Amino acid sequence: MWEALQYDFMQHALLAIVLGSIACGLLGSIVVVNRMTFLAGGISHFAYGGVGLGVFLGWPLLPTTLAFTVGGALILAKWTQQNRENSDRIVSLLWAAGMAFGVLMMDLTPGYQVDLGSYLFGSILAIPASDLFWMAGLDCFILLLVLGGYKPLLAVSYDHEYAELTKVPVKWFYPLVLMLLACGVVILIRLVGIILVLALLTIPPSMLEKNASSLQQLMIGSTLLCFAMCLIGLIISYYGDTNTSAAIVGVAIAAYLTKTLLEFATNRLSKKF
Amino acid sequence: MKEVELRRVQFGYDPKKIVLEKIDLAIPNKDLVAVIGPNGGGKSTLFRLILGLLKPLQGEVFIEGQNPQIRTDLVGYVPQNSKSNHHFPIRVGDVVALGSDESRRWGWGFSREVRERTDQVLEEVGLSDFKKRSWQALSGGERQRVLIARAMMSKPRLLLLDEPSANLDLQSKTKLYDLLHRVNENTTVLVSTHDLGLVPHIAKSVATVNHFLHYHPKPEITDLALHVMCGSDVDHHCPLPEMTTLAAAS
Numbered sequence: 001m002w003e004a005l006q007y008d009f010m011q012h013a014l015l016a017i018v019l020g021s022i023a024c025g026l027l028g029s030i031v032v033v034n035r036m037t038f039l040a041g042g043i044s045h046f047a048y049g050g051v052g053l054g055v056f057l058g059w060p061l062l063p064t065t066l067a068f069t070v071g072g073a074l075i076l077a078k079w080t081q082q083n084r085e086n087s088d089r090i091v092s093l094l095w096a097a098g099m100a101f102g103v104l105m106m107d108l109t110p111g112y113q114v115d116l117g118s119y120l121f122g123s124i125l126a127i128p129a130s131d132l133f134w135m136a137g138l139d140c141f142i143l144l145l146v147l148g149g150y151k152p153l154l155a156v157s158y159d160h161e162y163a164e165l166t167k168v169p170v171k172w173f174y175p176l177v178l179m180l181l182a183c184g185v186v187i188l189i190r191l192v193g194i195i196l197v198l199a200l201l202t203i204p205p206s207m208l209e210k211n212a213s214s215l216q217q218l219m220i221g222s223t224l225l226c227f228a229m230c231l232i233g234l235i236i237s238y239y240g241d242t243n244t245s246a247a248i249v250g251v252a253i254a255a256y257l258t259k260t261l262l263e264f265a266t267n268r269l270s271k272k273f
Numbered sequence: 274m275k276e277v278e279l280r281r282v283q284f285g286y287d288p289k290k291i292v293l294e295k296i297d298l299a300i301p302n303k304d305l306v307a308v309i310g311p312n313g314g315g316k317s318t319l320f321r322l323i324l325g326l327l328k329p330l331q332g333e334v335f336i337e338g339q340n341p342q343i344r345t346d347l348v349g350y351v352p353q354n355s356k357s358n359h360h361f362p363i364r365v366g367d368v369v370a371l372g373s374d375e376s377r378r379w380g381w382g383f384s385r386e387v388r389e390r391t392d393q394v395l396e397e398v399g400l401s402d403f404k405k406r407s408w409q410a411l412s413g414g415e416r417q418r419v420l421i422a423r424a425m426m427s428k429p430r431l432l433l434l435d436e437p438s439a440n441l442d443l444q445s446k447t448k449l450y451d452l453l454h455r456v457n458e459n460t461t462v463l464v465s466t467h468d469l470g471l472v473p474h475i476a477k478s479v480a481t482v483n484h485f486l487h488y489h490p491k492p493e494i495t496d497l498a499l500h501v502m503c504g505s506d507v508d509h510h511c512p513l514p515e516m517t518t519l520a521a522a523s
Contacts, residue, residue, distance in 0.1 A: 033361060147381050155376040158361055158368070162423075165324060165350055168377040212362035213407040 004238060012127045013244075017230040019135045020191040023184040024200050025223025026146045029215060030177055032205040033157050037198065039076070042091035043178065044185045044197040046072040046098030051119045051189075052105030062134045066186045072098060073182040077175035122193035122245035124234070131190055138183045145180060146219075153177075154215055191230070192245040200226060203252040207259050229255060275299040275335075276431055276461040277323060282332035284322060292318050296332070296486045300478075305457045307476035307492065308465040314483035316465045320433050323463070324348055336431055346374070349424030349460075351434040357416065359409065365419050366391050366404040372426030387426075394422040398452055414445025418452060425456070432456060434464045438471075450475045469494065 004010045031040045050068030054061040076094055080087040106116065118126065146153065155163040156173040164170045188197045204222040212218035233248030240247070282296040293315045300306055310316050321327040322334055325341030325348070334340075336347045349372075369391045370376070370383045383391075395401050398418045403411075411419065417437050424432055434453070438446045446468075453462055453475065464475065472479060473492045481487045481498035489495050 033358075148379055150381045151371075151376050151378060151383070154363070154367065155371050158363055158371060159352070159357065161326075161352060162350065162371070163376070165326060165345060166372070166374065166376055166427075167345060209360060209362060210409065213405075213409075214364050214367060215362055218362045 009125050009127075012129065012132060013124045013234060014231075015132055016124060016127050016135060016191055017227060017234065019132070019139050020188050020200070021223050021227035021230060022139050023142055023187045024204060024226040025219050025221075026142055027181055027184040028201040028226070029205045029218045029222050030146070030153065030157065031181065031201055032209055033215065033218070034177070036177070036181075037202050038088065038091055039080075039178065040181055040185075040201055041198050042076065042095040043069060043073050043181050044188075044194050044201075045095045046076075047182070047185050047189060048102035048119065048194050049098035049105070050102070051194075052102030055114050056105040056109045060130075062131055062186060062190075065189065066134075066138070066183065069182040069186055070179055073178040074175055077178045081171075081174055118193070119189060120193050120195050121243060122189065122191050122196065124191055124244045124248075127190050135187045135190070138187050142180055142183055145176065149176070150216075157215070192248055196245050196249045199249045199252050200229075203256050204229065207256055225255075276302045276304070276337060277463075278333075278335040278338075279322070280333045280335075282322065282329045282334060284318060284327060284329050288330060291330075292484070293322070293482075293486070294484055298480065298486060298488055300461060300463070300488075303457060303459075303461055305453065305462045305475070305477045306464070306480050306488075307472045307478070308463055308480045308482060309467075309469060309472065309494070309498075310482035316482050317435060319482055319486070320350070320435060320463070320465065323431075323433060324350055346427045347430050349427060349429035349432045351417070351420045351424045351432070351437060353435045353437075353439060357420070359416075361408060363408045364404070365395070365400065365406045365408060365411070368408055368419050369394060369422045369426060372423035374427065390426060391422075394425045397425065397455075398422045399448075412445070414441050414448060417441065417445070417449055421452065421456070425460075429460065431461045431463070434462070436465055436467065438466060438468050446471075 005014070031037060047065055047069040049072070050065030051061060053068055054064030057064070072094060076090065079090050083090060106114070115123070152163070152168045153173070155166070155168045156170055160170060184201070185197055188200060192200055204225040205218055208218055208221045208225065212221060229252045230248050233251045234244055236242070236251065237244040237247040277298065277300040279296045279298040282293060283291060284293045285291040296319070308316050308319065318327065322329060323336070323341060325334070325345060328342070336344060339347065341348055366388070370387050373383070373387045373390065375383055375387050392401070392404065395404055398421055400415065400418055400422065403415070403419070408416070408419070421434070437449055441449065450471070453464065456462060466472070472494065476492045478488065478490045479492060479494060479498060481489075481494075487498050489498060
């Protein structure tokens with residue numbers, strides 16, 4: 001494993017894990033405490049339309065996907081805010097529309113060569129340095145807004161109605177969070193892919209939510225846990241010669257199931273004795 | 274000047290379906306009003322109008338002669354405990370600090386002034402040792418007192434509590450009402466409640482809300498209040514048997 005670290009691709013993979021873990025820890029915590037998992041799923045799948053558009057137009061994929069996904073997230077925010085009762089249908093619609101648009105664009109691209117699987121399931125061992133710069137830039141943007149706007153974010157997440165009463169700009173919260181989520185999804189596409197993004201965003205904070213005593217603690221803990229899961233997944237895939245993204249998500253799900261089973265067993269035992 | 278004044282207020286979420294009609298109310302300073310009425314009668318809507326979250330279709334609302342939509346700091350609000358997210362990862366000190374106007378400002382942490390004010394209000398509600406405790410680990414009664422502390426951060430002149438005793442055991446209710454009496458020494462308090470039997474013990478006056486409003490300046494449920502509650506022009510289940518049972522039980 002240590003020898004592998006001499007290679008650029010492995011150094012890039014490690015750096016991508018660090019950058020991806022920061023996005024996951026910060027945004028995943030906000031998604032989980034606000035119960036926005038389905039919305040996060042909608043945005044991540046919508047991003048595939050951006051990949052397809054980038055391929056079709058021959059534009060750089062990461063910036064094109066970012067612009068497309070942020071645009072979709074803002075439309076989603078506006079649309080669901082106006083039709084709260086139908087928000088699940090709107091998310092489903094955008095979820096499917098993004099995927100269908102991406103596939104169509106790929107089909108229409110003459111001489112199409114791009115490996116579809118690398119965007120659906122990630123390609124952590126093939127991240128170019130230019131993508132790392134984009135990921136680092138987006139991470140800085142997310143860090144700035146989440147840490148800088150922490151108090152209003154906490155106020156709205158904890159009690160939406162009371163935040164409105166104390167004149168916190170509540171109407172900005174939803175579009176802001178969805179826009180940040182779009183940025184986070186773009187960071188994570190190279191790491192675990194569109195299909196598996198949801199697992200990394202939600203599993204670490206879901207595991208820690210009950211034990212964290214503050215949102216700050218949940219964010220830091222989720223970042224570290226996400227980093228550990230990605231690293232273990234990378235090591236397993238290196239020795240097992242398997243797909244890295246699937247190994248990372250496999251580790252995350254195994255950790256979640258183990259914690260749930262341990263909690264269940266502890267509860268049963270404490271009731272018995 | 275009256276603390277709270279509603280003049281000929283009319284409100285409906287749909288202008289064709291009026292929820293509150295011809296509401297005239299003048300609550301004196303340092304009153305403790307029990308707001309009673311059936312579910313769907315308009316208690317929460319009345320609170321939202323006083324808080325400035327809703328604008329009347331007709332009429333005017335004043336808090337100390339001022340518009341509550343502009344002077345939000347004059348009114349503190351304690352929502353129903355059952356509506357809060359019990360699993361949210363947050364410390365008691367932070368919940369209380371969110372009641373300050375700093376919660377809308379850019380930044381990672383709260384200032385020293387807000388922290389000191391937090392200590393002060395936590396002491397006032399008898400939770401001075403709870404600052405670092407996790408919200409998830411509190412009992413229902415403790416949560417309610419934390420939410421009262423949050424509402425008191427801005428030193429409000431008027432405190433509104435939406436069914437604060439719901440889902441609380443008798444001991445927690447007693448502590449809560451003791452606290453409300455202490456708060457009432459300096460603040461006007463409006464409490465919506467279904468504990469009709471307790472009204473004479475906790476309140477100084479009673480406002481009955483069911484589409485219309487009847488204010489009685491003594492803690493008694495009058496025949497007129499009962500008439501408002503069971504008004505024949507409103508399609509609501511009359512809560513009279515429930516009230517009688519509760520009063521008898523207390």
